[in-house]
Amino acid sequence: MKLRLTLNGTARQLDVHPMRRLLDVLRADLALTGSKEGCGEGECGACTVLIDGEPVNSCLVPVAQAADHEVVTVEHLADEALMSDVQAALVEFGGTQCGICTPGIAVCATVALEREPDASRERLRELLAGNLCRCTGYQLIIDALADAQAARAAAARGHGAERGTGHPGATAS
Amino acid sequence: MTESNGSQRSVGDSPPRVDGTGKVTGAALYVDDLPVPGAWHGRTVRSTVPHGILRAIRLDADFDWSQVVVVTAEDIPGRNLITLIVDDQPALVPLGGTIRHVEEAVAVVVAPTRAAALEASRHVTLEVDALPSIHDLDAALAAAVRLHGDDNVQKRLEIHRDDADIDAVLAACDHVVEGVYTTGAQEQMYIETQGMVARWEDGRCHVVGSLQCPYYVHTALKPLLALGDDEVIVGQAVTGGGFGGKEEYPSMLAAHAALASLKTGRPVKLIYDRGEDIAVTTKRHPARVRHRLGLRADGTLVAADVDVLIDGGAYVTLSPVVLSRAILHATGPYRIPHVRVVGRSMATNTPPHGAFRGFGAPQTTFAYERQMAKAAVRVGMDPIAFRRHNLLRDGDTTATGQVLSGSVGSDAVVDALEQALEAEPPTPATRFGTLSAPVRRGRGLAVCFHGAGFTGSGEARLMGRATVAALPTGGFEVRSSSTDIGQGALTIFTQIAAQALGVDPVHVHIAQASTDRVPDSGPTVASRTCMVVGRVVEQAATALRERLETWGRSASSAAPAASTASTASAPPTAPTPAPGTAAGAGAHDVLALARRHLDQVGEVAETRTYEPPAGVAWDDDTYTGSAYPVFGWAACLVDLAVDEDSLEVTVERCLHAIDVGRAIHPRIVKGQIEGGTLQALGWALWESVPYADGRVANPSMTDCIIPTSSDAPELETILVEVPYAYGPHGAKGVGEIPMDGPAAAVASALEQALGVACDELPLLPEVLQRLVAQGGAASIGASS
Ligand code: FES
Ligand code: FES
Numbered sequence: 001m002k003l004r005l006t007l008n009g010t011a012r013q014l015d016v017h018p019m020r021r022l023l024d025v026l027r028a029d030l031a032l033t034g035s036k037e038g039c040g041e042g043e044c045g046a047c048t049v050l051i052d053g054e055p056v057n058s059c060l061v062p063v064a065q066a067a068d069h070e071v072v073t074v075e076h077l078a079d080e081a082l083m084s085d086v087q088a089a090l091v092e093f094g095g096t097q098c099g100i101c102t103p104g105i106a107v108c109a110t111v112a113l114e115r116e117p118d119a120s121r122e123r124l125r126e127l128l129a130g131n132l133c134r135c136t137g138y139q140l141i142i143d144a145l146a147d148a149q150a151a152r153a154a155a156a157r158g159h160g161a162e163r164g165t166g167h168p169g170a171t172a173s
Numbered sequence: 174m175t176e177s178n179g180s181q182r183s184v185g186d187s188p189p190r191v192d193g194t195g196k197v198t199g200a201a202l203y204v205d206d207l208p209v210p211g212a213w214h215g216r217t218v219r220s221t222v223p224h225g226i227l228r229a230i231r232l233d234a235d236f237d238w239s240q241v242v243v244v245t246a247e248d249i250p251g252r253n254l255i256t257l258i259v260d261d262q263p264a265l266v267p268l269g270g271t272i273r274h275v276e277e278a279v280a281v282v283v284a285p286t287r288a289a290a291l292e293a294s295r296h297v298t299l300e301v302d303a304l305p306s307i308h309d310l311d312a313a314l315a316a317a318v319r320l321h322g323d324d325n326v327q328k329r330l331e332i333h334r335d336d337a338d339i340d341a342v343l344a345a346c347d348h349v350v351e352g353v354y355t356t357g358a359q360e361q362m363y364i365e366t367q368g369m370v371a372r373w374e375d376g377r378c379h380v381v382g383s384l385q386c387p388y389y390v391h392t393a394l395k396p397l398l399a400l401g402d403d404e405v406i407v408g409q410a411v412t413g414g415g416f417g418g419k420e421e422y423p424s425m426l427a428a429h430a431a432l433a434s435l436k437t438g439r440p441v442k443l444i445y446d447r448g449e450d451i452a453v454t455t456k457r458h459p460a461r462v463r464h465r466l467g468l469r470a471d472g473t474l475v476a477a478d479v480d481v482l483i484d485g486g487a488y489v490t491l492s493p494v495v496l497s498r499a500i501l502h503a504t505g506p507y508r509i510p511h512v513r514v515v516g517r518s519m520a521t522n523t524p525p526h527g528a529f530r531g532f533g534a535p536q537t538t539f540a541y542e543r544q545m546a547k548a549a550v551r552v553g554m555d556p557i558a559f560r561r562h563n564l565l566r567d568g569d570t571t572a573t574g575q576v577l578s579g580s581v582g583s584d585a586v587v588d589a590l591e592q593a594l595e596a597e598p599p600t601p602a603t604r605f606g607t608l609s610a611p612v613r614r615g616r617g618l619a620v621c622f623h624g625a626g627f628t629g630s631g632e633a634r635l636m637g638r639a640t641v642a643a644l645p646t647g648g649f650e651v652r653s654s655s656t657d658i659g660q661g662a663l664t665i666f667t668q669i670a671a672q673a674l675g676v677d678p679v680h681v682h683i684a685q686a687s688t689d690r691v692p693d694s695g696p697t698v699a700s701r702t703c704m705v706v707g708r709v710v711e712q713a714a715t716a717l718r719e720r721l722e723t724w725g726r727s728a729s730s731a732a733p734a735a736s737t738a739s740t741a742s743a744p745p746t747a748p749t750p751a752p753g754t755a756a757g758a759g760a761h762d763v764l765a766l767a768r769r770h771l772d773q774v775g776e777v778a779e780t781r782t783y784e785p786p787a788g789v790a791w792d793d794d795t796y797t798g799s800a801y802p803v804f805g806w807a808a809c810l811v812d813l814a815v816d817e818d819s820l821e822v823t824v825e826r827c828l829h830a831i832d833v834g835r836a837i838h839p840r841i842v843k844g845q846i847e848g849g850t851l852q853a854l855g856w857a858l859w860e861s862v863p864y865a866d867g868r869v870a871n872p873s874m875t876d877c878i879i880p881t882s883s884d885a886p887e888l889e890t891i892l893v894e895v896p897y898a899y900g901p902h903g904a905k906g907v908g909e910i911p912m913d914g915p916a917a918a919v920a921s922a923l924e925q926a927l928g929v930a931c932d933e934l935p936l937l938p939e940v941l942q943r944l945v946a947q948g949g950a951a952s953i954g955a956s957s
Contacts, residue, residue, distance in 0.1 A: 041873060135414055
């Protein structure tokens with residue numbers, strides 16, 4: 001079946017079986033291997049992508065459901081830049097270790113911080129509860145997101161991006 | 174970048190991980206991400222009974238097999254064994270051979286797609302003459318079914334501190350505290366399942382996979398494939414977590430993938446799905462520890478008598494060394510003059526249990542710290558004061574006769590914990606206002622130690638090697654087989670090498686861990702990567718710098734033109750040496766010297782081999798001597814609340830003070846501790862792997878749960894640094910120790926909250942329900 005979708009900002013036409021998992025189409029057909037499979041059953045969130053801005057587990061979505069919608073994967077979180085502020089904070093604060101959960105967490109956290117810019121740490125933990133990480137104990141992930149939040153708030157107040165250590169890795173370049 | 178001169182900054186800083194950008198952008202290539210043109214896909218066909226004789230493998234006559242290759246034991250060119258400690262485990266059970274557990278591999282079907290391979294695997298049936306089977310420690314001890322020798326004991330190990338009759342000593346004590354502590358299997362649940370890719374080229378077998386120890390796989394594949402050292406090449410892809418689960422099991426995947434590739438003549442990808450991974454791969458050993466502790470009325474420990482049983486499963490695999498670490502930690506960081514420890518690893522018809530962070534120590538730590546909690550109550554002492562009264566300190570002697578000397582952080586971690594308790598908690602536990610029912614609260618403590626590096630004479634036997642080389646492209650390369658499995662080896666080696674070379678870390682590159690490119694540094698296990706291999710990296714880098722400097726001095730006195738070449742060939746990014754830097758010692762000079770050396774003389778590299786510190790002697794026969802080169806020390810405190818109705822537990826506070834020697838990269842160290850701490854809390858409270866007739870009963874992430882970010886408390890981590898003279902910059906192992914203590918702290922806190930003994934793990938609500946009912950505390954948990 002032929003279907004159209006917008007993938008990472010580009011209109012695409014795909015010829016695929018409609019019931020194939022979006023995750024498989026992204027990884028196998030389109031070589032977008034940033035989205036990972038940790039469970040294949042909607043538990044781990046490693047496969048999280050955005051459909052019309054909404055985080056979904058792409059292992060549970062038949063590709064037909066993405067037809068005529070806008071799909072964004074981890075590869076496109078920073079638009080043209082190397083890393084978004086959220087991604088840079090995850091690196092800087094040690095929010096990634098083995099990294100297999102990280103794409104899903106980066107996607108989910110991007111939405112969380114946009115929708116709830118004032119979320120408490122506790123609320124951040126709830127918003128990320130669908131993304132399992134076995135390495136970090138989550139502490140440094142939450143630290144990273146709290147810092148990205150604070151930097152955005154400071155920028156909004158006109159203070160510029162006041163990142164903790166001012167390391168060049170902290171800003172997209 | 175703030176560093177103007179790499180030699181000034183690096184160790185002790187927390188720069189961004191060198192592999193961080195690739196991981197956070199999705200660019201990093203894990204094994205299933207590797208493009209492998211023309212690859213077929215494998216699926217393993219497994220037994221359906223836990224014990225039996227394999228009579229036939231039947232292919233469904235109605236199925237189209239034209240696009241499927243079936244690999245069996247007959248396709249093995251060499252020995253049908255997975256080489257490890259005892260060579261008892263076949264790669265594929267042969268016809269007429271014995272099936273010893275329900276997930277035993279019998280065949281591999283290979284097809285052009287993963288779905289086709291899975292479908293084909295469903296059309297293979299086995300004929301098996303079933304035998305009676307045993308699935309737990311009691312059945313193994315009863316030995317009505319014999320799987321290993323006459324008594325099912327895979328390994329027995331003993332520690333005797335002295336010749337005293339331990340029963341008589343205990344009988345003479347003022348108090349004897351006695352308990353039996355059972356702990357369940359635990360799944361590593363790395364988020365990346367196991368996977369391997371194999372291909373053959375020019376008669377050589379190349380495998381790349383998700384793995385911790387390339388040379389373990391190399392050792393296993395050579396006899397299986399009847400190939401020589403250079404004919405098997407094993408490399409690591411970016412690996413999505415291991416925690417021990419990718420220590421020995423990847424040899425099995427590699428064997429299957431290599432055989433499948435050999436028979437099909439194509440590259441083969443073998444990627445486990447989650448259900449298969451949970452069902453078949455190794456887990457933490459279930460254990461039962463019986464512990465008797467004798468003490469004087471004043472709280473002084475006198476004697477310990479410990480019996481340790483672990484369920485090794487169907488094959489010996491790593492169980493003897495897990496057992497070794499279990500018994501060597503069985504009496505904890507305490508002065509106890511009379512000790513007897515007996516450990517046995519038992520054979521059962523369950524998939525083999527294996528390496529998981531802590532490697533036997535968490536099971537015995539749970540037992541001894543529960544004992545200490547009870548003993549403190551018995552003698553009426555504050556739990557911290559009781560531990561202080563008995564703690565091992567510098568100059569004290571352990572149960573194996575090891576005299577501790579240097580880097581003994583026992584008091585330091587307890588001090589740090591007490592200071593943190595005196596300060597205000599960082600954030601009040603607002604989240605717990607939402608608990609609906611009345612709660613009971615409790616506080617628990619654990620103090621423990623963990624031997625860093627291989628046990629006994631292990632490091633001396635391993636002789637781990639590492640190389641540092643100057644690259645033709647500029648800069649330096651570190652070559653070791655220590656893998657980064659998320660713990661930060663790439664970053665830490667970069668820091669250590671940069672500092673030793675005196676260059677900015679951007680000039681240091683870490684080679685991919687592939688057996689054709691790196692020497693054998695020993696496995697990536699046992700909290701040894703930074704402490705042992707990091708030390709060797711430091712020595713190799715230092716030797717290389719000194720060699721270049723020596724050459725530079727003689728070359729420049731001999732050939733004046735060389736200094737011109739030096740300036741001309743200096744890379745534009747080379748940092749400027751600090752003013753006043755002595756000639757030949759600055760960062761600029763080492764980089765430039767390496768470039769000049771390449772131009773004028775050729776490549777230059779230095780390799781070093783680990784040498785254990787003098788005085789580390791161990792006797793395997795008597796189990797006496799220096800069990801470990803050094804110990805890490807930890808103190809953990811847990812505050813929790815239990816819902817009186819549902820018996821759901823919320824961890825309100827978790828403080829963990831750990832002596833790491835020296836934190837090369839404090840943020841990475843903190844991340845290691847926090848990840849390990851949450852795994853330990855998970856083991857204590859939420860993570861359960863039930864078996865039914867030798868088969869994992871919950872093989873999915875939905876049912877085999879691990880903690881989420883909402884389950885996890887805010888983790889308060891305190892790094893304590895009591896430097897170790899033989900570690901790089903004073904560092905010692907940290908990977909495993911956070912796994913040891915928290916479970917006992919949780920159990921002791923629950924005991925305080927509920928008034929019933931909590932001596933088993935995991936303490937799921939239904940377990941607490943049973944304990945409360947047995948303990949007669951009827952008002953608790955009544956409505957659930
Ligand atoms: S792979 Fe989709 S949620 Fe785990
Ligand atoms: S960093 Fe390894 S699972 Fe999250």
